[in-house]
Amino acid sequence: MGAKLQRGEGSADGCCAVSLYGISKTFGSVRANKNISLDIPAGTIHGIIGENGSGKSTLVSILYGFYGADGGRIRIFGNDLKIQSTAHAIAAGIGMVHQHFMLVPSFTVLENLVLGHEGSGGLLQGMARGRSELQGLSREYGLDVDPDAVVADLPVGIQQRVEILKALYRGARILILDEPTGVLTPQETDQLFNILRALNQQQGVTILFITHKLREIMALTHGVSIMRDGEMVAHRCTATTNPQELAELMVGRPVLLDGIWHQAKVGKVVLQVNNLALDGTRGMPLVRDLSFQVRAGEILGVAGVSGNGQSELLELLAGIGAPSRGSITLGEYTFTKTNPITPLVIKELGVAHVPEDRHAMGLVLPFSAAESAILGHEHSPIIGDGPWLNPGKLKAHCGQLMANFHIRPPDPKRQSRLFSGGNQQKMVLAREMSTNPTILLVGQPTRGVDIGAIEFIHQQLIALRDRGCAIIMVSVELDEILSLSDRIMVMSDGASMGIIERKDADARSIGLLMTGVD
Amino acid sequence: MISDLWLQFVLTIDATLRLATPLILCAMAGIFSERSGIIDISLEGKMLLSAFTAATMAAITGSPWLGLASAMIISVVFSLLHGFACISHRGNQVVSGLAINMLASGLTVTVGNALFSLGGQTPLLSNAQRFAPIAFPLAESLRQIPGLGIIYTEVISGHNLLVWAALLSVFITRVVLLRSTFGLRLRAVGETPEAVDTAGISVVGIRYQAVIIAGVLCGMAGAYLSIAHGASFLREMTAGKGYISLAAMIFGNWRPVPVLMACLLFGFLDALAARLGGVDLPWIGQLSTDLIQILPYVLTVVLLAGFIGKTTPPGAIGVPYVKRR
Numbered sequence: 001m002g003a004k005l006q007r008g009e010g011s012a013d014g015c016c017a018v019s020l021y022g023i024s025k026t027f028g029s030v031r032a033n034k035n036i037s038l039d040i041p042a043g044t045i046h047g048i049i050g051e052n053g054s055g056k057s058t059l060v061s062i063l064y065g066f067y068g069a070d071g072g073r074i075r076i077f078g079n080d081l082k083i084q085s086t087a088h089a090i091a092a093g094i095g096m097v098h099q100h101f102m103l104v105p106s107f108t109v110l111e112n113l114v115l116g117h118e119g120s121g122g123l124l125q126g127m128a129r130g131r132s133e134l135q136g137l138s139r140e141y142g143l144d145v146d147p148d149a150v151v152a153d154l155p156v157g158i159q160q161r162v163e164i165l166k167a168l169y170r171g172a173r174i175l176i177l178d179e180p181t182g183v184l185t186p187q188e189t190d191q192l193f194n195i196l197r198a199l200n201q202q203q204g205v206t207i208l209f210i211t212h213k214l215r216e217i218m219a220l221t222h223g224v225s226i227m228r229d230g231e232m233v234a235h236r237c238t239a240t241t242n243p244q245e246l247a248e249l250m251v252g253r254p255v256l257l258d259g260i261w262h263q264a265k266v267g268k269v270v271l272q273v274n275n276l277a278l279d280g281t282r283g284m285p286l287v288r289d290l291s292f293q294v295r296a297g298e299i300l301g302v303a304g305v306s307g308n309g310q311s312e313l314l315e316l317l318a319g320i321g322a323p324s325r326g327s328i329t330l331g332e333y334t335f336t337k338t339n340p341i342t343p344l345v346i347k348e349l350g351v352a353h354v355p356e357d358r359h360a361m362g363l364v365l366p367f368s369a370a371e372s373a374i375l376g377h378e379h380s381p382i383i384g385d386g387p388w389l390n391p392g393k394l395k396a397h398c399g400q401l402m403a404n405f406h407i408r409p410p411d412p413k414r415q416s417r418l419f420s421g422g423n424q425q426k427m428v429l430a431r432e433m434s435t436n437p438t439i440l441l442v443g444q445p446t447r448g449v450d451i452g453a454i455e456f457i458h459q460q461l462i463a464l465r466d467r468g469c470a471i472i473m474v475s476v477e478l479d480e481i482l483s484l485s486d487r488i489m490v491m492s493d494g495a496s497m498g499i500i501e502r503k504d505a506d507a508r509s510i511g512l513l514m515t516g517v518d
Numbered sequence: 519m520i521s522d523l524w525l526q527f528v529l530t531i532d533a534t535l536r537l538a539t540p541l542i543l544c545a546m547a548g549i550f551s552e553r554s555g556i557i558d559i560s561l562e563g564k565m566l567l568s569a570f571t572a573a574t575m576a577a578i579t580g581s582p583w584l585g586l587a588s589a590m591i592i593s594v595v596f597s598l599l600h601g602f603a604c605i606s607h608r609g610n611q612v613v614s615g616l617a618i619n620m621l622a623s624g625l626t627v628t629v630g631n632a633l634f635s636l637g638g639q640t641p642l643l644s645n646a647q648r649f650a651p652i653a654f655p656l657a658e659s660l661r662q663i664p665g666l667g668i669i670y671t672e673v674i675s676g677h678n679l680l681v682w683a684a685l686l687s688v689f690i691t692r693v694v695l696l697r698s699t700f701g702l703r704l705r706a707v708g709e710t711p712e713a714v715d716t717a718g719i720s721v722v723g724i725r726y727q728a729v730i731i732a733g734v735l736c737g738m739a740g741a742y743l744s745i746a747h748g749a750s751f752l753r754e755m756t757a758g759k760g761y762i763s764l765a766a767m768i769f770g771n772w773r774p775v776p777v778l779m780a781c782l783l784f785g786f787l788d789a790l791a792a793r794l795g796g797v798d799l800p801w802i803g804q805l806s807t808d809l810i811q812i813l814p815y816v817l818t819v820v821l822l823a824g825f826i827g828k829t830t831p832p833g834a835i836g837v838p839y840v841k842r843r
Contacts, residue, residue, distance in 0.1 A: 066716070066841065087718030102713040104706045105833070115706050116717025118699040126699060170717075 015078045017042040017174050017206035018063065023072035025058055032058040033069070034230045040223075042077065045200050045207040047217040047238070050227035051250055051450035052420045056210050057099070059227070060176050063208075064096045065089035076174070090117075095167025096176040101159050105152035109145050109162050110134065113169050130169065137168055141198060157188035164195065168205075175199065176208045181216060182448075193220050212250075212450050214243040228252055251452040260455075260462055261502075264486055267296030270438055270470045271317075276326035278312050278494075286312045288495040289326070296438065299461065299471040300499075301485030303478060305514050309494035310474040311356055314443050317472065318353040319343045330439070347376065352432035356443030356474065362428040365417035369407075370398035372416040373431050401430040406456060422453035429457060433464055440464060443474045458484060478507055490514055525668060530789045532672045535681060536747060538785025540565065540756075542684040543739035544763035545770070545777045546691045547732040551597075553695065553772055554728030555708040555834040559615030560600050561736055562760025563622030568593040568740025570626040573640040573751035574633065576647045576744075585745045586649075586680075590737030596622075597733030598726075605725045608838030619760075627753050638753035640744070649678040649746035680742040687735060692774040704728055708832035711839040721839045739763075758815070765818045771829045787814040 018040040025033040032055045040046045050056045062069045065083040074081055076092045083089050089096075103112050110130050118126035134147050143161050151159060160180060167175055177196075181189045197220070199205040209221060217224050218238065226234045226249040234249050247255040271294040278287040287309045294300050302310050316323050322340035330349050335341040343353070355361035363372045374380070374394065398412035405426045407419070416424065425446070432440065445461065446454040461484060465471055475481050481488055488505050490497040490513035497513040544561050551558035568589035576585030596618055603609040627638035634640055654675035661671040695701040703724050706714045711721045743759075744751045762784055770777030791810040798804050 064716075065718075085718065086716055090718045096716065098716065100712075102710070102716040104710040104713050106709055107706065111702060112713070115702060116714060116719045118702065123697055123699045123702055 015042060016040055016075070017044075017077060018208065019075040020059075020063070021073040021075070023059065023062060023074070024070045025055075025062060025067060026070055027058075031230050033062070036072070036227075036232045038225055038232060038235075040206060040208060042206050043200070043204045044222040045196065045209060045220055047209045047211065047221035047224040048227060049211055049214070049217050049224055049246060049250060051212055051452060052422060054227040054250075055230040056227050057178055058230075060096065060178055060208065060210055063089065064094060064176060090170050090172075093171055093173040094176065095170060095172025095174070097160065097163040097167060097178065097180055099179045099182065101163055103151045103159060103162060106150065108148050108150055109154075109165075110147040112151055112162060113147075113166055117170055133169060134165065137165055141168070141195065141203070143195060155188075157184055157191065160184070160188075160192065161195070164199075168199075172205070174206045174208065176210070178210045179212070180209075181211065181213065189216075196220065214246050214451070217246065218243060226250055247451055251455075255451065255455050259483075260458055261483060262462075264297050264299075264465055265468075266298050266486070267468055269293045270296050270331065271472075272329040273317075274327045274329070276313075276316060276328065277324050278309075278316060278321070279324045286494050287316065287323075288493070290496050291326075292489060292496065292499060294439070294470045294472060296470050297465055297468045298486040299465050299473055299484055301481040301488045302472065302474040302491060303481045303488055303510055303514060304476070304491035306476045308491045308514075310491050311443065312494075313491070314353075314356065314441055314472070314474050317341075317441050318351070318355070319346045343376070347435075350435075350438035352435055352437035352440050354428050354432050354440070354442040354445065356447070358424055358428050363416045363424060365415070367416050368413050369402070369416055369419070369427060370394045370412035372427060373398040373401055373412070375431065377431070377435070401427070401434055404434075405430040405460070420450075422449040425449050426453060426457065429460065433460065436467070437469055440469050440471045442471065444477075445473060445475065446477065446480060454480075478510060481510070482507060521664075524665065526793065528668050528672050530786070530793055532676075533789035533792065534782060534786040535673065535677065536785075537788040538781045539681045539684040539747070540739040540742050540759050541763040541766055541781040541784055542778060543680075543687055543735050543742065544760055545767045545781050546684075546687045546774065547735035547739070548764055548767040549691055549695070549772055549774060549777060550704070550728050550735070551732040552767065552835055553708045553832055554704050554725045555711065555832055555837065555839075556601070556604055556725055556729055557611040557615065557836045558600070558729070558732055559612055559761075559764065560596065560618035560622075561732075561739075561763060562756055562758065563615075563619035564593045564596050564733065564736045565740040565743070565760050566619075566622045566626055566754070566756045567596060568737040569744040569755055570630060570640070570740075570751045572737075572741035573643065573744035574630070576643055577634075577641045577750075580647050582647060582649050582745050585647075586738065586741045589741035590734050593737030593740060594730055594733035597729040597736070601726050601729040604838065605722055605729070608840065611836050611838075623754065626751070630751065630753070640751040643745060643749045647745070648749055649680055649742075651676045651678050678742075678746045680738060680746045683738060684742075687738075688774050688778045695774065700724075700727070705832075708834055711834050715839070715841070725839075762814065762818060765822055768829055768831075769821050772832065784814050784818070787817055 016039045018038070020036055020038045023033050023036040036059060048056045048059070058067070061067050063074065063083065065086040065088050068084055074083055076094070081088070081092055083092065104115065110127055113134055114126050114130040119129055131147055138144055143165055145158060145161055145165065151162060180192060184192060196207055200207055211217060221238045224236050224238055224241065224246065225232055226236070226246060228250060274291050276287060276290040277285065280286045290313065302313065304310050315321055317328060319341035320343065322337050324337060328335045328341065330346070330351065333349065359365060364375065374397065395412045399410065402410040402412065407423050407426050407430065419427065429445070445457050449457065461471060473484065482505060486502055487499055488510060489499045490510055492514060500510070544565060548558055548561055571592040572585035572589035575588040576582050600614050600618060603614040604611045630636070630638045630640060657671045657675040660667045695705065703714060703719060707721055707724045714724065715721050743755055748755070763781065766780035766784055767777050770780040791813050794805055794810050
């Protein structure tokens with residue numbers, strides 16, 4: 001703490017706000033960062049892009065003093081620094097907005113702001129100082145926040161503002177944001193970008209923006225560095241690059257961002273829904289009077305702003321809960337309120353379900369991959385003998401799924417929780433698709449999944465469709481709906497706003513329907 | 519008759535204060551530890567150890583002050599042990615606490631027997647060797663004032679130093695927790711340690727400071743039992759008071775003033791039990807002493823079962839802090 005650290009002022013001579021030379025970091029047997037070098041010119045917005053697990057979070061954690069690097073040098077505003085703790089980093093003018101907010105939920109905004117930087121002369125003086133400074137910061141940057149609001153009561157977007165204010169209050173001249181948009185709505189993301197641009201242009205704050213979303217890099221940054229497998233693979237000037245090039249650098253091979261859809265051979269009707277409705281606990285309708293058909297060999301995309309009945313529809317179809325009214329017909333069987341579907345029955349009818357929340361419903365996180373890979377299929381003869389599980393068969397089955405779906409690392413004994421989000425999702429998809437279902441219900445197939453895995457999952461869905469499976473896909477990603485669906489149903493407030501053929505669909509018209517405008 | 523009832527009532531309030539004192543000190547200790555995120559089930563054992571140490575030192579040296587100091591030291595030493603297991607080595611906090619309790623219960627009797635051969639007791643202390651009651655000026659003459667006089671004489675005057683220390687500790691705990699920089703950090707560490715870590719402050723450092731303060735307060739509670747309220751150490755003399763103060767702490771939602779009230783309530787029940795035993799009550803008759811003496815314990819169960827749903831423990835309580843990758 002006692003180390004004398006000088007804060008560099010802006011850069012008259014065009015020096016770099018941050019320079020890293022040969023940073024390396026190893027966790028156990030994993031080399032998270034390999035010999036990374038990076039220059040970020042002062043006063044710019046610089047992006048670091050890479051897939052999940054490419055080492056970008058580790059790199060900024062080292063910069064913020066959360067971990068010590070195994071090797072390498074850090075230079076901040078031209079001064080060589082040994083950043084050994086977060087306190088050093090803060091003193092050097094580095095602030096960080098973490099992916100998961102570092103706020104005490106039960107504290108007020110003001111208490112969170114001054115925590116750790118209360119200054120001399122008791123807490124009351126510190127709070128008074130914090131209050132006046134907060135008002136100044138709010139005015140300067142247009143970051144309006146009520147200092148006495150309790151953080152837990154604030155929406156996520158405002159909590160993120162508090163994080164930014166915290167960094168500025170501690171004198172940050174370099175602001176690191178680690179995947180800041182994962183928790184934000186599109187509107188909140190736009191607001192965040194405006195704030196960041198203002199900070200950068202008006203105050204000269206250097207911003208380091210970590211993401212795996214190409215669109216954000218293109219929209220916000222001046223320069224971008226690309227990481228893959230713990231290595232820095234390229235640096236680009238945003239103005240002279242394009243999403244296609246960035247995606248290929250991230251994944252290390254050509255990637256199809258879209259254009260994998262082709263005309264399908266549609267078969268007979270396999271699912272018929274008539275006047276389906278579900279009432280919530282207080283009589284609030286969650287699903288209103290839905291009627292539609294799905295045919296073999298087509299993908300019906302269900303679009304809508306999150307929370308407009310899509311999740312409930314998917315659960316009704318999967319037999320989790322009975323409808324209040326209406327019927328669901330699968331082949332020759334019809335299910336109603338008094339004769340509801342159960343997850344077991346639909347499985348026998350060839351329906352597979354990839355739930356929206358893979359952590360809560362798709363996987364048992366402490367289980368090994370091999371165990372997770374047979375959830376719901378414990379009695380299948382491919383994996384056991386009568387009531388007994390056969391470890392050898394279990395392992396072989398899981399290994400097969402892992403090979404088919406390129407799951408990394410291909411280790412059936414590894415705990416499910418230790419896989420990355422993309423690999424967990426592939427595991428659930430592999431399990432459900434391996435039964436060769438006649439109908440696949442899939443919710444948010446690529447939520448939290450990185451770009452290489454998204455491409456793969458999309459290809460698998462199309463391939464399954466081509467084998468004659470009917471797919472009902474719920475997604476809040478409009479791009480995903482548009483690139484995969486044969487027909488699109490748009491839901492708003494529990495009701496269908498209409499089913500659109502692919503050839504008639506575009507983002508604008510669907511966006512309008514999503515808001516409930518006919 | 520009326521004045522007799524009044525006297526009984528005033529004496530019960532007086533006893534309430536004396537019986538609540540160890541609970542208050544112990545519960546404040548618990549607040550410091552648990553608001554920083556460290557469950558301290560070892561309050562019971564530390565109180566027992568410090569009661570023994572205080573009585574032993576007072577008997578050997580003749581000074582209650584040395585007794586009190588050594589009680590606080592031994593309690594802090596065991597707090598540090600608890601901290602070493604739970605903070606530095608991220609052990610299970612309940613298991614570590616239980617281990618200390620078992621150790622305390624065996625150690626006090628064994629060492630006591632070796633030193634004094636009195637079956638685990640320590641020698642009876644003279645008034646000079648303990649914290650004697652402090653009579654306030656004019657206490658005896660003011661007794662004559664009808665009605666109110668005995669309040670001054672019995673309830674306000676005639677307590678030993680540690681009773682006042684306990685009441686003061688509530689005030690200090692409140693100010694430190696809510697009005698000091700340290701308190702802000704301590705509360706934050708118990709709720710969201712990563713927020714403190716990323717602010718450049720040592721989570722481990724704050725938690726150690728918290729358990730040390732808890733040790734000091736718990737040591738005072740133990741000393742009170744053996745060299746202020748009592749005049750010697752008796753085996754298992756804490757008799758679950760550490761657990762009752764934990765109950766009071768939870769009942770009071772980890773907040774100093776409500777916790778004080780909970781401690782006074784438990785103390786009052788204890789005092790009532792002592793008074794009602796063997797007394798003929800109108801309409802009810804004579805209550806069994808045993809029945810009355812279990813009242814505080816039954817109430818603990820009832821209160822905790824009935825109210826625990828409404829309490830909000832510190833967010834990170836019981837969770838060792840590990841830096842996230």
